[in-house]
Amino acid sequence: MNRLARSILLFSIGLVMARLLWTGGFGWFVQQRMRFPLLAAAVVLILFGLYEIVSSLREEGRDPDSSKRAAGPFVGWLLSLPLLVLASVAPTGLGAAAANRVDSYSSVEIDTGYEPLAPSSTPIPMQVSEFQGRAIWEEAQSMDGVPVLLEGLVVNDETVPDGFKLTRFLVSCCAADGIPVQVVLRDVGQQFEDDMWVRAEVVWRPPEVPYQDQEGEWEVEADVVRIEVEPNPPNDAYESPY
Amino acid sequence: MSTLESAPSSAVVDSGLTPNRLPVLGPWILVGLLSAAFVLRGRLGWFENDELRLWSTLFVSICIQALPFLVLGVVISGLIGAFVSPELVQRFVPKRPILAVPSAGLAGLALPGCECGSVPIAGRLVAAGTPSAAALTFLLAAPAINPVVLVSTAVAFPGNTNLILARFLASLSAAMLVGAWWSRRSGDSLLEQLRHSHAPKNGRWRTFVDIASRDLIHAGGYLVVGALAAATLQLVVPRSVLNSVADNELLSILVFAILAVILSICSEADAFVAAGLPQFSLTSRLVFLVVGPVIDLKLVAMHAGVFGRKFAMVFAPVTLATAVVSAVVMGWVLL
Numbered sequence: 001m002n003r004l005a006r007s008i009l010l011f012s013i014g015l016v017m018a019r020l021l022w023t024g025g026f027g028w029f030v031q032q033r034m035r036f037p038l039l040a041a042a043v044v045l046i047l048f049g050l051y052e053i054v055s056s057l058r059e060e061g062r063d064p065d066s067s068k069r070a071a072g073p074f075v076g077w078l079l080s081l082p083l084l085v086l087a088s089v090a091p092t093g094l095g096a097a098a099a100n101r102v103d104s105y106s107s108v109e110i111d112t113g114y115e116p117l118a119p120s121s122t123p124i125p126m127q128v129s130e131f132q133g134r135a136i137w138e139e140a141q142s143m144d145g146v147p148v149l150l151e152g153l154v155v156n157d158e159t160v161p162d163g164f165k166l167t168r169f170l171v172s173c174c175a176a177d178g179i180p181v182q183v184v185l186r187d188v189g190q191q192f193e194d195d196m197w198v199r200a201e202v203v204w205r206p207p208e209v210p211y212q213d214q215e216g217e218w219e220v221e222a223d224v225v226r227i228e229v230e231p232n233p234p235n236d237a238y239e240s241p242y
Numbered sequence: 243m244s245t246l247e248s249a250p251s252s253a254v255v256d257s258g259l260t261p262n263r264l265p266v267l268g269p270w271i272l273v274g275l276l277s278a279a280f281v282l283r284g285r286l287g288w289f290e291n292d293e294l295r296l297w298s299t300l301f302v303s304i305c306i307q308a309l310p311f312l313v314l315g316v317v318i319s320g321l322i323g324a325f326v327s328p329e330l331v332q333r334f335v336p337k338r339p340i341l342a343v344p345s346a347g348l349a350g351l352a353l354p355g356c357e358c359g360s361v362p363i364a365g366r367l368v369a370a371g372t373p374s375a376a377a378l379t380f381l382l383a384a385p386a387i388n389p390v391v392l393v394s395t396a397v398a399f400p401g402n403t404n405l406i407l408a409r410f411l412a413s414l415s416a417a418m419l420v421g422a423w424w425s426r427r428s429g430d431s432l433l434e435q436l437r438h439s440h441a442p443k444n445g446r447w448r449t450f451v452d453i454a455s456r457d458l459i460h461a462g463g464y465l466v467v468g469a470l471a472a473a474t475l476q477l478v479v480p481r482s483v484l485n486s487v488a489d490n491e492l493l494s495i496l497v498f499a500i501l502a503v504i505l506s507i508c509s510e511a512d513a514f515v516a517a518g519l520p521q522f523s524l525t526s527r528l529v530f531l532v533v534g535p536v537i538d539l540k541l542v543a544m545h546a547g548v549f550g551r552k553f554a555m556v557f558a559p560v561t562l563a564t565a566v567v568s569a570v571v572m573g574w575v576l577l
Contacts, residue, residue: 006459012276017309029303037310044313048455055448071452075547076459078466080275082305087276091298098296101477172394173511174307176300176476241397241514 003056003071009079011049016083017042024235028093030174032236093237094169096155096194099180116142123147123201123225128168129181129239135204135220136211143204147225150183151199151234154192163188163224166200171238178238184221197233201225293477301473304540307508308358308465312458315359319366320454324446328371339375339425346376347418350383357385357509357535358465358544362457365548379421382561385509386413386535395531398513404576405524412532412572416565420536423560464547468540472506475539494526499566502534509535525573532569537561 001009020026021039030038085091114134117124126148134143152166163186169178185200192198202222211218336342353360364381368374385391387410399405487493507515512534516527537558546554 001459006455008273010455010458013309017306020306026306028299029306034307034310037314038306041310041313044317045458048451048458051451052455072456072459073463073547075463075467078463079459081466081470082302083276085298085302089295089298091295091302094296094299097292098299101296170514172398172514173508175303176307176473176505177507177511177515179515241517 001072001074001076003052004060006072006076007049007052007056009049009076010045011053012083013079014042014045014047014049016086018046020086027235027237028091028175031171031238031240033240034173093233094171094175094178094180095153096167098169098175098178099153099155099165099167099182100157114138114142116140117146118142120146123149125149125151127239128152128166128183129170129241131183131204131222132181132220135206136218141206144206145203147201147203148222149199149201150222151197151230152183154194154196154198155180155182156192156194160184160186162186164192166198166202166222169238170241172241175238181239182220184219185224185227186221188224188227190227192227192229197230198227199230200227297473297477300476301469304469304472304506305466308469308540311357311359311508312362312462312465315362316454316457316461318353318359319362319457320450322363322366322370323453323457324450326366326370331367331371335372335376337373339373339422342373342376343379343418343421343425346379346421347383347387347414350380350385350387350414350417351389353384353388357538357541358461360384361541361544361548362461365457366453373425375421375425378424378557379417382417382420382536383414386417386532391509391513391535394510395513398517402524405528408528408569408572408576409531411576412528412565412569413535415572416532416536416561416568419564419568420557420561423564460547461544464543465540467543468506468538471539471543472504475504488521491523491526494522495529495566495570498522498526498530499533499562502530503538503562505534506538506540507534524577525570528573528577529566529569532572533562533565536565 017026017038020029021035021042026035026038114130114137116138117134124146128150131143131148131150150166152168155165155167157165163184165182165184167180167182169175170181171178183202185202202224205221205223207214207221211220336345350360353363360381363384364377367377367380392406392410395406395409396403487497502512505512505515512531516530542554542558545557549557
């Protein structure tokens, strides 16, 4: 790889990163808090790229042979692969396909330091992971009878024929470490397609057998008050364990 | 200027893999491919397959997540290459391995990042005259014991201070053991190839940009190799297969060591993945946390690229074995 190719490659990576940051698409791949490190990286790449493009063109003017000199190994071309994939497959975030492959998070003690909920008649917005954490781990069970507003993806499952699993992914760093967090909604009375974003007002349904005594995966269930479809997924599609 | 270019200003060897046959066309082929992909997407409906889309999400996310750390790493490696002379290194790095290795291990505390950034830094440290045993110790310690990693481990395992301590001690001792092994074993022979002529005194900022870009292309290319392998294996080996071995301690330690290598998860995130598999013993999950930052698929690819294939073939199994043993010992003592 010669110097001009190298600099164009670095510049393109910087540009694509900047675009992903601008459109918010980076949130499909990494946590929101990676925004500023990524921005810094994009700026550095764009500056390096510009500096190198200009100086290699100048150098070529003085020394026509300079473009034949290697300025990086052949394997460096592979760096264009993520760009090609982004431009062609145009991947989006984790969804039903991923949820069906990875074990869910239900049996993990996420955080027990929850403030008890006050009884409320208006629904309380809550992360799916907090809903699950409270359901399983909060001893006071203050969530019993309190309406909660959850946002998440629809994941249809054979075990829930009359409903679906409302799903969010818990991502600590990048989508490759994503773990689904799910709440089972039964008797929904309506079919939703996989990967649709919904906002659901629900009330926790305490289990008949305590979760800790259940065989297999612990499933947190909730009764649906109402569901509306969200046309646009939220910017921060993933929940963070922090 | 032309003398600067003809002198090998980079210390990283291109290992003869550089068929420079497309020197002039290369950039334009790249631009053409990119625009063709952009125009064709959606038109043909080729890419609607769920598996392919999931694979590409995983692949791209591993690359994107590593990018800031890689850029930070090559900026530091560029600064080392352009501004740190062998004389400076000799003044600050202890000569005797018995001092150099532990201090290099503890120096790992100072680099907040994950493993991708430390590979080019270690390469430049060697090129600048650091004893290779010390540089390798730093390479292994930095991604495992830096504050960000320890804090995220604490968050993933709330209240489990012993696990954090065990992770810190096991990682540090694995790094130092490998460093000590290396200092006894070699006359720095394998790493000799990294010690090319040093950066010239004039045009230092230009040298800085050149070295940083070269290291980025180099380490980044191998990072992509690793990301390809990791994304593919994550799909081929579903994590649920694991549940069948959870009851057997020995087997689960082995499986977690292999898993750490295959998944190639960033060291700042692996604690959460380990926390998500509570059916396994803490010791087997500690193995996962100690092995992952020092050796995994993308690191093997990057080591092979920066230090040479022969080096990686020896270094990878030794590091893996050392990491597993020190994690098991620490787990036995502390957990």
